[in-house]
Amino acid sequence: MTLLHVQDLSTHYFIREGTVKAADDISFGIKEREAFGLAGESGCGKTTVALSIMKLLPPAGRIIKGEILLDEEDLVSKKEEEMGTVRWKKISMVFQGAMNALNPVINVGEQIAEAIITKENISKGDAWSRVKNLFELVGLDPKRIKDYPHEFSGGMRQRVMIAMALACNPRLVIADEPVTALDVIVQGKIIELLKELQKKFDLSVMLITHDLSVIAEVCNKVGIMYAGKLMECADATGLFKSPRHPYTQRLIGAYPSVVGEKRRLNFIPGVPPDLINPPSGCRFHPRCPYAKKECPETEPLYVEAEKGRFVACHFVDELKDVLKQGNNP
């Protein structure tokens, strides 16, 4: 049932100024047909986790420990050549700003067909007919498969990227900020498309975004990251209704909404920490309103606070009621 299991994943970037501890001890699982959302503000490490799973880290990045189990196979120990059978065929990714990543001088159909032919041993004719199918699937006119990227709008280019990600029938699609740069109505259409495709193809989706509203719409399980660590992971309803981590509560509380009553939103004073020298102990402690003596001293363990809910906080039990939606100190 569990398609992807990440255990204690740590990825660091080695740059001249020091070592950036971009992701530390990340553990979560994605089941089949599940939509998992990885949320957090910019710089918290979510893209790093995605790139680690795909083993597409830039030269300065390295997975220094942990396991990534896809159907019981560990991806961390796989060599680059072996990853060729995994990428795009089992897991594929729609990158951030992907709609600008299309080659402007090659027509879009060719770019997708190229990807298919590289990965699978099928004829050009078969590849192109699959491209036509994919276009229909993502809601694009199949007659336009030979058009160039600049002839499509931003929303349509995003659909092309999604089509490319689905080209080889993967089981897991990682989407990094798929709707961030799009207008509201187009955003809505892409969100609906993702939900529809997920149902149709029994896909698992890992949605990475800083926008909690989008996560609330699409995902059934959510993980909240802060400063390279996973702070909380729970089913979507539980997380939003009764967050168990102070950061989660504050983050949710910072989002205005078009429904419900209007109230003064609180925010989290301070700025996210420098990941070369992260704060000692719990990385959120300098900004946490509930921080006590233990918080800077020891790192909290990532424990199962209740069934299916993991939290990394020293005071997870004590704060249970205080953090319930609506209780702002």
Place this chain on the structure above:
Amino acid sequence: MIKQEKTIPIRKFYKNMLWKKAKSFWVTYKTTKIGLTGLIMVLSFMFMAIFAPFITPYNPMKSVGEPLLPPSPSYLLGTDQLGRDIFSGLIYGTRISLMVGALASAISVLIGTMIGIISGYYGGLRDSLLMRITDTFIILPTLPMMLILVSFLGSGIHVIIIVTAVLVWTGTARMVRSQALSLKERPFVEATRAVGAHDFRIIFRHILPNTFPVIFANAILGIVDAILAEAGISFLGYGDPFYLSWGMILNYAQKAGALVTGRYWYMIPPGLCIMLLTAGFAFISHGLDQVLNPRLRRR
């Protein structure tokens, strides 16, 4: 937050800032091997130029010995056909090259920047007009034009400097123009307009400072062009006869048939000097590139 007892006066702050910036620039520049090499080369020539009277044994313009002598302890590079010491001529020639290079480059950068900024910032008719003038200057063949102008205006060294400057400003103009064009669209320029600044202020306090890297890079390369141009003119015989530049020495060497008669000590050193000096400036420019564009630096 740490409470400060007294605030640092603004003027001292800026002096500190400038010093810190200069230091950090130097630290980075030092790490570029090519930049350092170039700097050493250019500094050596500058040393030669400044201390010429102390290094050279003779007055380079005076006849001090038998003509066309080979190198010897008293005449390190021998003598030319007029009996002048070639070595002294070489050392003094450094002065000409550096002076022409620096002045011609400075003037051309000045012209180019002015034209580029007005063109880029104001756009419209001014831009079209200035760019067509620039285009005209670009298509003029530089060396023949220089020769024509020098024959009309005389071959004094100041003429050569001005003529060189007037024909090479086009590169700077176009680069500065494109910089100004892109800067003018950036939000901080719009914001400055929104608080009520005049065009003058925007140009001098916002556009120009952000164009300095381009201007500076062009200036350094302009020196190379100017040195080579002067050497070319002098070699062809249009140089200032009252000064002895490297190009002039080559001109005399050619007249004396140095190549044919195998007097390599006469022909090669001036050419070598030209090459090394221009290479030095080119290396400095590479070094600067690496400092200003961190992606070019090797890890």
Place this chain on the structure above:
Amino acid sequence: MTSNTIIKVRNLRKWFPIRKGLLSAFFGKEEYVHAVDGVTFDIIKGEVLCLVGESGCGKTTTGKTIIRLIEPTSGEIYFEEQNVVALGKDEIRKLRCEMQIIFQDPYESLDPRMSIYDTLAEPLIVNKIVSTRDEEEARVFDALEDVRLVPPEQFAMRFPHELSGGQRQRVAIARALILQPKFMVADEPVSMLDASIRTEISNLLTDLRDKYNLTYLYITHDIAQARYIGSRIMVMYLGKIAETGPIENVVMNPLHPYTKALISNVPVPDPTVKRERMSILGETPTPINVPPGCRFHPRCPCTKPICSENEPKLKEVKRDRYVACHSVA
């Protein structure tokens, strides 16, 4: 004109000529981008009017044209009884002290080579407001304190690249504030910031409005954000106003079909809220060749024959509710 109205805009138009090649300039028809195509509205003193719409609808152009950062093609603009369009260059400069703007991109709206002190002192110097260095310093430090960048002496010495996005935006607000304006245009001031910082800046803007009796034209594409900070909302589509009204009313009960679609597509940070997405056909066209009649009719789900012939006028259908639609009586 009531003494309560600070800005009056009548039939404002801004058309951008499309530059074509040399030949078409002689033989082709002159084409324009109808960015703003006849908008009429009032802004009341002390209110926060949110100008909402998708990209390309003309909201940013409207904001910049009102303060004459962009020259209008035609129409009238009045600031406190003064005819803004008729003013000469010097008089506009004097008016600048009363009307200011905050830009969207915190990374680009500050000159990277100028210290914060210089950036803030520039408006004072340019408008010859202060005569001594001490006065200037005092005003700069006051402005920094207003935007909560304390201690001001420390922040004044910094350069933009040393500050975070949120801090830079605060400097931008301080710069706009230092001239003690009465009216501010805020062009998507928080859209490039993280969620928790957005709330901080929104709250800051609200506090400053209360403190200094400011009036805002708040431009945004985020309706949830608009609802949080605004008192009245104006929805634009393709250069014209579709609907205006008090924000709670419009959000809870939108009348124009476009507004209905917009609001229904806004994701909500609550997974338990199930909403019906109203989908509309196609994509937003470019404002070059505008559809005849009502601009929205090609995509409208309830279009009638009259919609393609007559352009609907903005009519007051209820108290304070103006809608431009034939289907809304």
